[in-house]
Amino acid sequence: MSGALGGSVIFPLNSVESQIENIFWYFNGSSVITIESQEPEDKVIVNPRHKTRVSLLDRSYYLKLDNLRKNDSGSYSVEIHHPGQKVSTQKYTLQVYAHLSKPKISQEKQSSENGTCITNLTCSIEQEDKNVTYSWVFVGQETNEFHNGSVLPMPSELVKQNMTFKCVARNPVSNSSSDPITARELCGGAVGELPYYVYLLAGIIAVTLVLPM
Incomplete structure (x- = not known):
């Protein structure tokens, strides 16, 4: 009981x-x-x-x-x-x-490999209790869990699609969801995109070429 x-x-x-x-x-x-x-x-x-x-x-x-x-x-x-x-x-x-408090999402230091964002997210609550389970769901699709466990290895597919998701903590008497987070925010841009300064530099060069000398 x-x-x-x-x-x-x-x-x-x-x-x-x-x-x-x-x-x-x-x-x-x-x-x-x-x-x-x-x-x-x-x-x-x-x-x-x-x-x-x-x-x-x-x-x-x-x-x-x-x-x-x-x-x-x-x-x-x-x-x-x-x-x-x-x-x-x-x-x-x-x-x-006890009724669970709102879980928090923390991020390991990110790195990149061949233009792919590599990072892990960890879901936790302040006062850890017995029989707490964690899962990850897309916002608007809370009935479909796409990952179980407190640690989420960030798949590049989430970043490409810029999906918004959250962590859900549960115990036998309650459940609580974290604030939503968008995958692209974690990696500073979608996988396969060039850094913003590359586009800025390209824009400057283009404007210089079309302006009369």
């Missing part, structure tokens, strides 16, 4: 028999809440450490945990005691994740 930092999570139960004597909820082996079936109302005993954050959903006996914290990650279990010493159990594993 996954939960978002500051959010809530509900631990469901399989179908519960009508005849119940006691229910015991545990976190990492320590008691969280105990329910003793009595008439006219159940007696509920809550561990003081969890008193402000745990509750039961009506008569379902589902456990709800609010205002999740990182240290709520761990193992949960429940024991349901029925008449005749019959006991049923369920176990859960909870992992609490």
Whole structure:
């Protein structure tokens, strides 16, 4: 099970028999809440450490945990005691994740080879967390990932087409996208183009040739 930092999570139960004597909820082996079936109302005993954050959903006996914290990650279990010493159990594993901040794109020092731009881009978030995955998508085509992984070797095709793209970071409770970036911005011009000063010089020479002496 996954939960978002500051959010809530509900631990469901399989179908519960009508005849119940006691229910015991545990976190990492320590008691969280105990329910003793009595008439006219159940007696509920809550561990003081969890008193402000745990509750039961009506008569379902589902456990709800609010205002999740990182240290709520761990193992949960429940024991349901029925008449005749019959006991049923369920176990859960909870992992609490923070909502991801906006990822940033950093660029390795670029070089060129035979007029081809060579560079790598790296996508990262400030507070790295467990189970974060990265992918790269074109702007306007977010459902189609063209590369998976935090590092993107810049292919010359992107530069030629001057594509605009962004990085997407995901974890089990959230996803976040970087600011868009255009491939040509990274390489200072499209692959195969001459530097701007070559065109400027050619323009000056052309104007000089047509002007009367």
